[in-house]
Amino acid sequence: MAIDIDTARKVAKLARIRVEEADLPRLAGQLSGILGFMEQLNEVDVAGVEPMTSVTPMRLKRRADVVTDGNIQAQVLSNAPDAREGFFAVPKVVE
């Protein structure tokens, strides 16, 4: 399926990546090319096939539902672009 400029704009929005209006045609073309390549999958008869959900058939381990870590606020915040008073700081969300 060919991706038009509106679809490219919408995908960029969903992905939270700013794409300048002038770059949308090129992006749409590239996405169309990649998705066109994927169209080959339509040739495969997948009737009755379950989608693969785990690589190795195994029961995932469970762990006890207990606290195993904590009290490391400084470490958690140490790489934040903006941390204040023990919190991550972001632009105002609610007016």
Add this chain to the structure above:
Amino acid sequence: MSANTWTIAAARDALRKGEISAVDLTMSCLTAIDAGDGLNAFVHKTPEIALEQARAADARLKAGEAPAMCGIPLGIKDLFCTRGVPSQAASNILKGFRPEYESTVTTKLFEAGAVMLGKLNMDEFAMGSSNETSAYGNAVNPWRRKGSNVQLTPGGSSGGSAAAVAADLCLAATGTDTGGSIRQPAAFTGIVGIKPTYGRVSRWGIVAFASSLDQAGPMTKSVRDAAIMLGAMSGHDPKDSTSADLPVPDFEAALTGDIRGKIIGIPKEYRMDGMPAEIEALWARGIEMMRDAGAEVRDISLPHTKYALPAYYVIAPAEASSNLARYDGVRYGHRAKLAQGDGITEMYEKTRAEGFGPEVQRRIMVGTYVLSAGFYDAYYNRARKVRALIKRDFEVVFNEGIDAILTPATPSAAFGLGEMADADPVQMYLNDVFTVTVNLAGLPGIAVPVGLDAQGLPLGLQLIGRPWNEAEVLNYAHVLENRAGFVAKAEKWW
């Protein structure tokens, strides 16, 4: 020969006999690294950490308590989180990120006494086959075509690892492989690289690309070294729920060289249209070597092979779009400078536009699209069904008695940097044609250097084994290595 050129096995023996100290061995690598800046393989050097670890290794060696990796100087792919050391996944979005924690793989290697020389270049977020998507600029292949100065790609995504090992800047390196990112660069640089069975090595602390496909593995100068280092990297980790709680065999002990009576499958679907005659000839030589060693060679069919690449390029970007949603400019890494009145959405959008390179952006958007309402079934679910069929293809031949599968590792030798710049993104994806099936099916696969092409560049073959059977795969690889007698090295120009 200067010690940086040694294999792990040779260095281990020399260290244990006291013929060299870990500090001297490390120094010879640090010297080679400083002289190797032209390769752009090491992007963060950590000489202080290396020397401190080497001194500790010498103390352990003196005490007679020295595991195989004790005192062995390694390069670590930038995808691994290393405490206090930049771990950027070759992306601007993680610029300045210094993890407060250590990945399980590096923790295990350090506990075994290994020495970290620094962090290695790679494609951004491991998305690429040529190292050209790196925020650091590409690493360069130490190999050149005969009589040519054209700079070649070391492959990708573990291109810095491959270049560093091939150029003897370190004894070995860690790599990761989501669609071929260990095996393709290993083949392009004439070294050995193994992607273990999915779940053999913990993914904890490795920056995630596509979680159902990613596996870490060693990139080394010999099959024996791959066996030694894989042993140190493997094992169950409660912090990765997909890591298998299985005993880790002694991989090195499995290198008996005896493969008599084993059955090697040759899949006809890997004989691609337009495959270069040299790759075809290399494969035929490999088949002869296996026969000569007493294995039975049998033609097999893996009928869904053709659909592996398109399935991969749905599944991997889908998983990447979820995994990379965490880079939002809030908790770590880059945050864009905001204009007056910008809210949180603008912060996300500007941060991600500035932080991610074009290929990563493309893959996130492809993933977003195939997961979006209305397309989820048509693309993502269909790809997962095809993935099940690809896995079934392998199960069928293994059930029919095939012990391992021999294929080419790559469709060509290393190509020139910039040569693919104007190509369609799909052209670059074709590099993974022989390797992605193995990730989709979660199997172990190893690339072994077997010969040189007419231009003097290394070519490799790939062996694929049954799940959890790295030991046997390594033994087949060892046979191939012995018979191929590949000893060529890149001529030093850097």
